[in-house]
Amino acid sequence: MRKVKIKEIEKEYGISEAYKSIRTNLQFCRGEKKIISVTSCLENEGKSTVVLNLAAALAETGKRVVILDADLRKSILRERTVVDPEMKGLAHYLSGQATMKEIICETDIKNLYLVYAGAVPPNPSELLCSNRFKNTLHSLNKVFDIILIDTPPLGKVIDGAIIAEASEGAVLVIESDKVSYRFARDVKKQLEKSNCPILGVVLNKVEMTSNPYYGKKYEYKKED
Numbered sequence: 001m002r003k004v005k006i007k008e009i010e011k012e013y014g015i016s017e018a019y020k021s022i023r024t025n026l027q028f029c030r031g032e033k034k035i036i037s038v039t040s041c042l043e044n045e046g047k048s049t050v051v052l053n054l055a056a057a058l059a060e061t062g063k064r065v066v067i068l069d070a071d072l073r074k075s076i077l078r079e080r081t082v083v084d085p086e087m088k089g090l091a092h093y094l095s096g097q098a099t100m101k102e103i104i105c106e107t108d109i110k111n112l113y114l115v116y117a118g119a120v121p122p123n124p125s126e127l128l129c130s131n132r133f134k135n136t137l138h139s140l141n142k143v144f145d146i147i148l149i150d151t152p153p154l155g156k157v158i159d160g161a162i163i164a165e166a167s168e169g170a171v172l173v174i175e176s177d178k179v180s181y182r183f184a185r186d187v188k189k190q191l192e193k194s195n196c197p198i199l200g201v202v203l204n205k206v207e208m209t210s211n212p213y214y215g216k217k218y219e220y221k222k223e224d
Contacts, residue, residue, distance in 0.1 A: 004105045004114060005082040008049075009056050019057040022202060026058075026171075029199050033169040035137055035147045036199065037070075041155040041187045045175035046204040048076040051150045059111040063145035066104070066113040068137075070163050071152045072124035075117035081107070089118025093136065094127040100139060113144065128162045137166055154187050155179075164196035171199050176206045 010016060026033065038054075040047040051067055059065045069077045072091050087105065092098035098118075105114045121127055140147050149167060154160035164170045170191055174184055191198060 001101070002084065002087060002105050003108065004087075005108045006052065006056075006112075007080050007082065008052070009109070010049075010053050015053075016057075019053045022054055022171075022200075023057045023061070025200060026169075029169065029197075033197075033199065034141060034145065035149070035166070035168045036171060037149040037151050037160070037164045037167040037169075037196070038171045038173060039151045039154045039160040039164070039191070040173040040175075041179045041183055042153050042175075043074075043156065045153070045173050045178065047153070047173040048080065048150055050171075050173050050202055050204060051148055052077070052080060055112055055146075055148050056109050058146055058148075059109055062111060064111050064113070064143070065146045065148065066115060066140055066144045068115045068140065068147055068149045069117040070128065070149050070159070072117050072121055072127065073152055073157065073159070074120075077114070077150060078116055081114070083116070087116060089116035090136070091118035091121045091124075091127065093118070094130060094132050095121060100136075115140075125157070125159055125162060128159055134166050154190055155183065161190055161194045164191055164194040167196050169199040170194075170196045171202060173202045173204050175204050178205075 038047055038051050055065050055067050068090065069075050070090060088098040088103050090103065093100060093103050103115050107114055127133060137147060149163055151160040151163045172191065
């Protein structure tokens with residue numbers, strides 16, 4: 001199994017505590033949710049950053065966590081890690097060009113693993129609709145305690161809804177002051193059509209000014 005290094009995990013106390021709070025909320029969801037998709041309305045809302053940091057927070061508890069990069073159209077996670085450029089990913093596996101063993105990477109964070117998206121395929125929606133994708137989740141579910149799926153923005157393409165249908169719960173990431181209430185509501189309705197329980201919403205990139213609890217100004221501006 002290849003090993004990769006994750007470049008950016010938030011260590012700022014306030015942010016770290018926020019991810020632990022999300023972790024706790026997920027753990028208290030009714031029934032244990034092991035396959036969780038994370039989506040957003042638009043690009044650059046910080047979805048992939050949330051996935052990485054939430055996965056690290058979950059791995060801290062001793063659970064074996066795997067991040068499945070299912071954004072087959074525009075993967076961001078490869079940029080956040082140090083990895084062999086020849087590393088194969090989910091698209092290779094779904095199209096029969098790689099084995100499961102070849103696409104799972106061990107990260108430098110204990111208990112955290114990662115599956116990259118792989119090469120951009122000509123038919124991403126068809127691959128994600130396939131029984132092979134559902135079987136992939138089933139196989140990973142036998143090995144890992146939690147599967148966090150990084151999906152494409154649901155406000156852009158239908159892939160996020162397809163993935164949510166195969167998941168046990170979904171988390172919606174929304175950037176503060178970027179997405180309108182009406183658009184967020186429409187994306188929520190689209191997600192509900194997949195019959196996947198919405199576990200919660202992460203309001204991201206919120207400007208915290210004059211916060212007496214943390215004692216300093218903080219502004220979260222990382223891109224997706």
